[in-house]
Amino acid sequence: MSAITITNLTKTYGGFTAVDNLNLTIEQGELFALLGLNGAGKTTTIKMLSCLTKPTEGNAVLLGDSVKERPQSVKEKISISPQETAVASNLSVIENLELMAGVSGQDRNDAKKNAEEMVIRFGLNSVRKKRAKQLSGGMQRRLSIAMALISDPEILFLDEPTLGLDVLARRELWTSIRALKGKVTIVLTTHYLEEVEALSDRIGIMVSGKLAAVGTVVELTEQTGTNNLEDAFVILSGGVV
Amino acid sequence: MRTILFAKRNTKEILRDPLNLFFGLGFPLILLVLLSIINASIPPEVNNPMFSIENLAPGLAMFGTAFMALFTGMLVSKDRTSSFLMRLFASPMTSLDFILGYTIPMLVISLVQACITLLASCFIGLELTVNLLLAIPVTALTSLLFVGFGLLFGSLMNDKAVGGVCGALLTNIAGWLSGVFLPIDLIGGAFKKAAEILPFYHSVQTIQAVLSGNFNKLLPHLMIVLSYTIVIFVLAIIFFKRKMSGGKA
16 A cells, blocks of 8 residues: 655746656655755655645645645654754753654653653663753764654654764664664655665655656666666766766 | 643743843843942932833833843744754644744743842832732733744744844844833934834833823723734744745745
8 A cells, every 4th residue: 555645746946846747656664765966856855745845736645645635634644854953952852752752642651651762762861861952963863863753653754864973873773764664654865875775665766856767776777777776876867877 | 732842842942041041030130220220329309210110110021021032033043944843843733833832931931020020129119019910911911022023033034133133133122212221202203203103112101001000001002012912923923834834934
């Protein structure tokens, strides 16, 4: 069953078309990686799917609810970890997590219990009482992702989740993301192609707002006659290998 | 439930900043003491009641609430630019949750601030009456004007610009054109006209009317303040909702 069905999705800003007539279906439990050069339209697509910006044309249906007609119902099922670290700077780690749990509708006891689980799962226990602004960039990023997951979303949007993380933290996050595969539908944007190879079921490559290609790593390399994803990506993005 | 959670978060964000505590609660007290000292040094034969405690207390109660614009504006702006609001915009929170969540903490802080300023005025000679207790919620009500300014500018500008507009410009305009620091009647002309057109002078007059028990003077001034408040809030809600739906406002 499909989790996300995108039909002719378009976003224009004045005369500039950021996303151009996008058509795509993402299955439930699938981890779909959206790739593209800077300005290709990945973040705008994620913003439309998470009801943060209205499509100019077209529609997207998430688990039966349209982003245009029932955005409130869509918001009950999704969570987003934005590109920039999005934490409340003067709240502690545990307070940030409890806030997001409460906002998603969990009662006080559940929010506390889930916050405790998250600090353990994301290696934040030693800094649980520290204010978010006192954490390192990597720790803030971990907290930001834990805040996206505490609401137990059915669809999760991860916009460049490992940006600024060191190698170990990145690998730890990959493990956490792998553990969600099959249970949560994940749409991931990233510039790290090894991350895409390690995690994703399918890949969509966007070029100038259009979806240039969709497929698995094997399908994309076969389509371009290349040996690896990076070469396939370069060719599909209009570059030369 | 979501409104209360968000309001609690906003209260913590503001009160955990020592600068906010100083400007919110301490600064009006410092001005109260300084201006009272100036008043004591004015010879009685000059007959200048400008800084008498009956004028000073309502004036400084109003001036203190001007900082609510800075607190609200900075918070909204920082939340926007740090992507924290983006995360919350993608949650089931409604625009009403956001507006009330930002407003309620400011109302509570205004109440506490008015309590401190007006009760401290009693130590300098202001009579402690039932009217003074009534003036506390009335001061908090007039503070909504500044909360609205903060929501509006915070929705439109980055935190540096909000600091300039709400911190420097608005507090100065509110101070100079409220009649707290300058004798508006004595200056007259365009200055007096501007003070009468803008809401700040009327906020002070509203609080003063309650403090002095001249309730027949209350309504005309309060109506002007509330009219401005409603217009500013409507504009703030329009621009905030536009930001929520991804517009460039």
